[in-house]
Amino acid sequence: MSFKLHPSIDNGIKQGSDSFSGGTLHCHCQTSPITITLSSNVLHNHACGCSKCWKPSSATFSIVGVIPRSALSITSGASKLFIVDEAAVIQRHACKECKVHMFGRIEQEHAFFGLDFVHVELSGEIGWQEPRFAAFVSSTIEQGLVAPEEAEAVRKQLRGLGLECYDSLSPGLMDVIAAFVAKKNGTLRASKL
Ligand SMILES: N[C@@H](CCC(=O)N[C@@H](CS)C(=O)NCC(=O)O)C(=O)O
Ligand SMILES: [Zn+2]
Numbered sequence: 273m274s275f276k277l278h279p280s281i282d283n284g285i286k287q288g289s290d291s292f293s294g295g296t297l298h299c300h301c302q303t304s305p306i307t308i309t310l311s312s313n314v315l316h317n318h319a320c321g322c323s324k325c326w327k328p329s330s331a332t333f334s335i336v337g338v339i340p341r342s343a344l345s346i347t348s349g350a351s352k353l354f355i356v357d358e359a360a361v362i363q364r365h366a367c368k369e370c371k372v373h374m375f376g377r378i379e380q381e382h383a384f385f386g387l388d389f390v391h392v393e394l395s396g397e398i399g400w401q402e403p404r405f406a407a408f409v410s411s412t413i414e415q416g417l418v419a420p421e422e423a424e425a426v427r428k429q430l431r432g433l434g435l436e437c438y439d440s441l442s443p444g445l446m447d448v449i450a451a452f453v454a455k456k457n458g459t460l461r462a463s464k465l
């Protein structure tokens with residue numbers, strides 16, 4: 273049995289282009305869609321199994337990447353945006369009508385302050401960085417999308433696509449968050465390497 277992970281990876285992962293320099297995201301509204309223009313490619317693109325990241329219907333994972341907030345502009349339909357959960361670290365700005373999340377933004381002191389979270393499947397352009405790992409895989413169990421006994425099969429399918437699996441973010445990103453906390457606490461150790 274194979275799981276519907278996400279439509280943009282279920283038939284294999286297509287590599288992005290190093291020379292790609294951005295494009296436009298559209299919400300799903302047929303009339304007056306919200307459009308967001310991105311002036312660069314995304315970084316750290318990945319599959320996220322958490323309950324908070326937007327995913328299309330029938331998908332088990334969201335595909336989400338980051339981009340400097342200075343590279344993102346709302347080019348139409350700004351009045352249709354609302355914040356899904358004001359209390360969340362990532363303020364996800366979604367369309368009031370079709371409910372698609374257009375971008376997530378961090379407004380508090382955080383390792384990822386200055387980066388916005390976006391879903392490049394909302395763009396028609398080709399060349400966006402391909403997903404490179406899978407995060408929060410076990411969170412799919414919480415949502416009833418995957419049975420506990422199925423989790424390893426889901427990981428196997430993800431690894432078969434070349435996506436290493438984690439139950440939080442990737443080690444590299446977790447290190448960035450931990451280093452930020454250590455710096456704040458005055459406990460950041462100097463490297464002896
Ligand atoms: N198990 C939780 C995990 C949620 C979670 O921690 N999501 C990560 C990955 S997007 C995060 O950084 N969330 C911050 C936020 O949503 O503001 C769930 O599925 O709801
Ligand atoms: Zn919409």
Ligand SMILES: [Zn+2]
Pocket residue numbers: 320321322323324325334408
């Ligand atoms: Zn998530």
